[in-house]
Structures are given as structure tokens and as C-alpha cells.
Amino acid sequence: MPGTYVTDQQVRLYMSKRKHHTQEVAVAMAGMSVRAARRIEHDDRLPSQKPPRAWRTRHDPFAKVWECEVVPLLRHAPRLKAITLLCELRRRIWPLT
Incomplete structure (x- = not known):
């Protein structure tokens, strides 16, 4: 499966x-x-x-904004849902999409 x-x-x-x-x-x-x-x-x-896999399979798309954008949002409101965070990031960082 x-x-x-x-x-x-x-x-x-x-x-x-x-x-x-x-x-x-x-x-x-x-x-x-x-x-x-x-x-x-x-x-x-x-x-x-078998040993556990220790490498990333792709680039982290949130690496550049994690510490400066996401962490402060979660500190302010720790119960935010993932979709809310994504919508807020889109509004702040990519406002034209």
C-alpha cells in the first residue's frame, strides 16, 4: 500500500x-x-x-522564512493551523499570487 x-x-x-x-x-x-x-x-x-535515512530528499521550501516569519507567528499564537500559516505567508511574502 x-x-x-x-x-x-x-x-x-x-x-x-x-x-x-x-x-x-x-x-x-x-x-x-x-x-x-x-x-x-x-x-x-x-x-x-536497516539504518534510518539521514538525508533530505528535497530542498526545504520554508528554510528562508522559517525563523523570521513562521516562528514569530507560532510564538504569538501556538495553536494556528498549517493552512492558516500558509495563507498568512502568502499574504505577507507573495501578495500578488
Whole structure:
């Protein structure tokens, strides 16, 4: 399923089912995607044995305005919702969009 992590239990179940079934049947029984199964077959470590990812996958779009704009807003009103913050940033920084 997209957006969910594969657990150790799913990997163990997949590997046991894979001995007697096709990859498609085994992933259906384990509740994961075929793409995840391909990764598992190339790297036999369990998810808990892999080191956590420590790098960013993309540039932080709020890096330039975080300390000077967002933090003061949150200090003043800590219960602001994300959409309210985004609307306020758009009003202050990008008023023409």
C-alpha cells in the first residue's frame, strides 16, 4: 500500500509464502506491493535492521522564512493551523499570487 512502511512481520510472512507461491500471490498474502517485494529480494535485511535515512530528499521550501516569519507567528499564537500559516505567508511574502 502506498505511504505505509513494510514491517518485519510482513517481510517474514512474505519470505515464508514466497517459498511456495509466486511473487504476486505472496505479496497479496503479506499485504505489501510487488515493488516492495522486489526490494526485499535484493536486500535480505529486515526493515528494523536497516539504518534510518539521514538525508533530505528535497530542498526545504520554508528554510528562508522559517525563523523570521513562521516562528514569530507560532510564538504569538501556538495553536494556528498549517493552512492558516500558509495563507498568512502568502499574504505577507507573495501578495500578488
